[in-house]
Amino acid sequence: MIPQISDLSWWRWVKDVTNGETKINTGVSVVVLVLLTYIFIVIGRRMQRRNNVDLRFPPGPRGLPLVGNLLSIEPDLHKYFAKLSKIYGPIIKLQFGRIHVIVLNSSSVAKEVLRDQDANFATRDVPIAVLAMTYGGKDIIWNHCNQEWRKLRKILTQELLGNTSLGSSYSLRRSEIRRTVKDVYGMIGTPINVGEQVFVATLNVVLNMLWGGIIQGDERIRVGIELRQLFNRSTELSLRPNISDFFPIFRRFDIQGIEKESWKIFGEMDRMFDSVIDQHLKFDKENSEHKQRSGKDFLQFLLELTETHDVKTRVTMTQLKALLQNFKENFSTKVVQISIECSPPEVTNGKENSGINFSTDPSRSTFALFPGFILSPLLTDLSWWRWVKDVTNGETKINTGVSVVVLVLVTYIFIVIGRRLQRRNNGDLRFPPGPRGLPLVGNLFSIEPDLHKYFAKLSKIYGPIIKLQLGRIHVIVLNSSSVAKEVLRDQDANFATRDVPIAVLAMTYGGKDIIWNHCNQEWRKLRKILTQELLGNTSLGSSYSLRRSEIRRTVKDVYGMIGTPINVGKQMYAATVNVVLNMLWGGTIQGDDRIRVGIEVQQLIDEMIELAFKPNVSDFFPILARFDMQGIQKKAWKAFGELDRVFDSVIDQHLKLDKENNGNKQRRGKDFLHLVLELTKKHDFKTQVTMTQLKALLLDVVVAGTDTSTTTLEWAMSEVIKNPEVMRKAQQELDEVVGKNSIVEESHMNQLPYLEAVVKETLRLHPAVPLLVPRRSITSSAVRGYTIPEGSRVFVNVWAIHRDSDAWNNPLVFRPERFFSSDDHLKKYGNIGNNFDFLPFGSGRRVCAGIPLAERLLIYVLASLLHSFNWKLSEGEKLDLTEKFGVVLKKATPLIAIPTPRLSNLDFY
Numbered sequence: 001m002i003p004q005i006s007d008l009s010w011w012r013w014v015k016d017v018t019n020g021e022t023k024i025n026t027g028v029s030v031v032v033l034v035l036l037t038y039i040f041i042v043i044g045r046r047m048q049r050r051n052n053v054d055l056r057f058p059p060g061p062r063g064l065p066l067v068g069n070l071l072s073i074e075p076d077l078h079k080y081f082a083k084l085s086k087i088y089g090p091i092i093k094l095q096f097g098r099i100h101v102i103v104l105n106s107s108s109v110a111k112e113v114l115r116d117q118d119a120n121f122a123t124r125d126v127p128i129a130v131l132a133m134t135y136g137g138k139d140i141i142w143n144h145c146n147q148e149w150r151k152l153r154k155i156l157t158q159e160l161l162g163n164t165s166l167g168s169s170y171s172l173r174r175s176e177i178r179r180t181v182k183d184v185y186g187m188i189g190t191p192i193n194v195g196e197q198v199f200v201a202t203l204n205v206v207l208n209m210l211w212g213g214i215i216q217g218d219e220r221i222r223v224g225i226e227l228r229q230l231f232n233r234s235t236e237l238s239l240r241p242n243i244s245d246f247f248p249i250f251r252r253f254d255i256q257g258i259e260k261e262s263w264k265i266f267g268e269m270d271r272m273f274d275s276v277i278d279q280h281l282k283f284d285k286e287n288s289e290h291k292q293r294s295g296k297d298f299l300q301f302l303l304e305l306t307e308t309h310d311v312k313t314r315v316t317m318t319q320l321k322a323l324l325q326n327f328k329e330n331f332s333t334k335v336v337q338i339s340i341e342c343s344p345p346e347v348t349n350g351k352e353n354s355g356i357n358f359s360t361d362p363s364r365s366t367f368a369l370f371p372g373f374i375l376s377p378l379l380t381d382l383s384w385w386r387w388v389k390d391v392t393n394g395e396t397k398i399n400t401g402v403s404v405v406v407l408v409l410v411t412y413i414f415i416v417i418g419r420r421l422q423r424r425n426n427g428d429l430r431f432p433p434g435p436r437g438l439p440l441v442g443n444l445f446s447i448e449p450d451l452h453k454y455f456a457k458l459s460k461i462y463g464p465i466i467k468l469q470l471g472r473i474h475v476i477v478l479n480s481s482s483v484a485k486e487v488l489r490d491q492d493a494n495f496a497t498r499d500v501p502i503a504v505l506a507m508t509y510g511g512k513d514i515i516w517n518h519c520n521q522e523w524r525k526l527r528k529i530l531t532q533e534l535l536g537n538t539s540l541g542s543s544y545s546l547r548r549s550e551i552r553r554t555v556k557d558v559y560g561m562i563g564t565p566i567n568v569g570k571q572m573y574a575a576t577v578n579v580v581l582n583m584l585w586g587g588t589i590q591g592d593d594r595i596r597v598g599i600e601v602q603q604l605i606d607e608m609i610e611l612a613f614k615p616n617v618s619d620f621f622p623i624l625a626r627f628d629m630q631g632i633q634k635k636a637w638k639a640f641g642e643l644d645r646v647f648d649s650v651i652d653q654h655l656k657l658d659k660e661n662n663g664n665k666q667r668r669g670k671d672f673l674h675l676v677l678e679l680t681k682k683h684d685f686k687t688q689v690t691m692t693q694l695k696a697l698l699l700d701v702v703v704a705g706t707d708t709s710t711t712t713l714e715w716a717m718s719e720v721i722k723n724p725e726v727m728r729k730a731q732q733e734l735d736e737v738v739g740k741n742s743i744v745e746e747s748h749m750n751q752l753p754y755l756e757a758v759v760k761e762t763l764r765l766h767p768a769v770p771l772l773v774p775r776r777s778i779t780s781s782a783v784r785g786y787t788i789p790e791g792s793r794v795f796v797n798v799w800a801i802h803r804d805s806d807a808w809n810n811p812l813v814f815r816p817e818r819f820f821s822s823d824d825h826l827k828k829y830g831n832i833g834n835n836f837d838f839l840p841f842g843s844g845r846r847v848c849a850g851i852p853l854a855e856r857l858l859i860y861v862l863a864s865l866l867h868s869f870n871w872k873l874s875e876g877e878k879l880d881l882t883e884k885f886g887v888v889l890k891k892a893t894p895l896i897a898i899p900t901p902r903l904s905n906l907d908f909y
């Protein structure tokens with residue numbers, strides 16, 4: 001691709017040829033450039049659209065270019081959507097400008113979205129006007145599903161609207177309701193505006209609960225009226241369709257003045273809240289010794305929370321005011337009017353539409369000012385277009401040549417200006433800092449192969465959170481434990497999906513496994529099966545014999561090579577793969593057959609991991625995906641097909657064996673395959689597993705479990721050999737716990753704290769997955785005050801966090817003892833995933849699902865090798881600890897070491 005761009009010979013024809021000189025013909029070049037750009041954009045969009053066809057969007061009416069369905073929607077949206085659903089079915093898609101709109105019209109699809117995929121749909125799309133009026137969307141209604149939202153919601157539902165609190169504010173409600181009844185009684189026999197009466201009563205009740213403890217009488221009524229006006233204006237503005245929402249590039253023009261008006265209302269409302277708060281604080285100061293006297297209203301309660309030192313409940317002044325804002329729904333006239341409309345006819349004395357019919361009065365309808373009405377004059381009045389007429393002969397015929405050029409130029413200018421504006425707008429959003437990239441490719445050409453080190457280097461310049469642009473992908477890298485905590489704990493739900501590379505999609509049954517699935521019901525089910533059914537204590541206990549036999553075989557194999565240099569990594573790899581495969585289907589295939597299948601699976605998995613993480617142009621520029629320029633997708637499909645056939649054949653063997661041994665199933669011992677095949681026969685939707693899901697599960701265990709464990713073991717052996725004192729202490733512990741007249745069993749694991757510390761220290765200094773498995777942000781959010789755009793690929797640089805000298809003493813030194821010392825952070829260790837200085841298995845809901853097996857396996861293998869043998873390097877050999885970056889951080893050169901036996905009883909080998 002690069003040579004083609006730099007070879008500009010094709011460009012030379014643009015030279016001015018009329019006088020034979022080599023000067024560039026500027027006029028022609030500009031037109032050609034514009035035309036090419038236009039053609040490129042049109043083709044790009046076509047291809048993207050074709051690609052999207054594969055995605056299969058929900059059906060819906062076709063829209064116009066640019067505006068989509070904006071001009072065809074009807075004012076009563078709810079009825080319009082219901083009408084469409086009769087044609088297109090219960091789930092429909094429309095396009096409002098740049099916004100994809102999805103409408104769910106039946107309870108079953110609503111259930112799928114609101115219950116099964118709740119986490120994915122739990123944020124809101126904040127209109128620009130609302131953003132201005134809600135402290136940047138910091139209230140409960142508009143906030144993302146983050147820690148702040150959780151805290152505010154908890155305060156509202158448990159503290160303010162909890163049973164006790166509501167009970168104690170009953171007198172405030174009662175007095176207002178009684179007053180309303182009295183007011184109505186004063187008007188009996190005469191027509192009254194019921195909506196107005198209900199509204200005043202509601203307003204007074206809510207204000208009394210909010211700050212009735214301090215502000216009373218006329219002052220409260222004045223504040224109430226003012227607030228009511230402000231709230232009504234703000235509700236009207238936030239619901240008014242805004243061109244800036246549909247076409248974000250127009251935002252800076254604020255064509256309808258909605259944003260300006262919103263800021264004005266917000267300013268007035270904020271001042272009003274400030275004044276009420278000031279009155280409260282003043283009152284508190286003056287009556288400091290009699291605080292209880294006036295009873296606790298909500299505001300007083302919230303103000304106390306601003307002073308608490310407990311971060312879990314402390315609220316900032318902004319959050320307090322955002323919470324007060326949320327009571328505005330109680331003031332909305334809309335609510336009252338709807339309730340009246342829904343009342344039986346006798347309430348309104350049989351008169352329909354008594355001036356307050358919300359849905360049929362277009363002047364009051366929310367959608368009366370829909371952009372269709374704003375855009376249509378512009379689009380229908382085409383007089384501005386008439387100058388394109390051919391004026392040379394006075395006729396009114398359109399001059400096609402001129403029109404095409406003008407159209408192309410206008411489109412081009414429009415696109416360029418649009419992009420500029422968007423870029424400037426993005427400036428307001430304040431993305432995390434990072435190195436400047438080139439147009440189109442971003443930072444693709446400046447990244448270095450050892451990504452973890454490159455990111456760590458950048459973080460020294462730009463700080464703990466950085467942004468890069470790789471083609472079309474926004475890449476966010478978190479390099480410190482505190483930002484990692486903000487993302488993986490505080491905003492876990494928003495970062496709990498993964499960005500699936502195209503090759504992975506091909507190799508994981510369309511991303512249907514645990515690792516790559518979205519955070520949906522399928523993922524939850526498979527994860528539960530893996531962690532509870534397959535890796536639960538009982539199941540792991542009953543598969544111990546399968547692990548034990550493999551480890552004993554490895555010890556025997558090593559014994560066969562004593563005194564000679566052996567490739568430790570290779571041995572570890574064979575041991576781990578055999579253990580994992582034995583647990584997967586050791587009860588099904590045995591002997592040579594299992595070894596043959598093992599080798600085949602090993603090769604395929606190696607190939608698949610390499611393909612999955614190879615930089616792929618199709619990932620960086622999705623419109624090029626259909627060309628598969630590097631042939632990665634093709635290779636991925638091939639490898640996947642082969643592995644799928646292996647899985648099918650093992651499953652077939654299992655089913656055949658089942659048939660042959662009908663009624664005698666227990667004989668074989670329960671391997672994973674047996675357990676999951678049982679689940680395919682279930683009729684309970686919650687636990688039933690399809691064949692595809694079964695194979696996706698097998699795939700995950702092999703992919704996630706083998707390379708990570710092998711690599712960690714090779715690093716651990718390297719560090720132990722490099723630090724003889726560590727080897728001595730570990731062996732001493734083994735001799736004390738196991739003794740030299742016995743062999744290591746898994747039951748010893750809990751009594752080997754030093755060896756456990758060796759494993760932890762290995763995972764700290766050489767985290768197997770140095771950047772975790774990248775996450776993807778579901779919606780735009782703020783981290784450390786920076787905007788993380790929706791759909792960003794997020795890397796957590798665990799390698800850098802584990803070497804941070806603020807968290808670790810002498811971080812580059814291998815010292816297992818630090819896990820016992822009180823001065824190092826890891827005295828807290830034990831809570832994997834909660835200590836953000838130590839994240840070898842990640843954290844949050846996507847934390848590694850294989851921790852119980854990984855822990856057992858790592859300590860058990862290491863203990864067996866150190867208990868049975870002494871290890872040293874060959875004479876003159878130097879230990880090379882250079883890393884080789886990949887999704888799994890391996891040793892660049894294999895560890896070659898010589899084992900010598902430690903146990904005198906040959907039966908132990």
Ligand code: HEM
Binds near residue numbers: 515
């Ligand atoms: C030394 C051993 C291992 C290490 C260091 C390790 C590390 C990790 C890491 C860092 C992640 C990503 C977590 C995140 O995004 O926050 C992960 C995910 C995962 N690991 Fe492991 N892992 C190991 C062993 C295993 C084993 C033995 C299994 C299976 C039996 C396994 C199964 C998984 C699965 C299924 C996921 C995806 C979880 C999800 O996305 O919900 N891992 N692992």
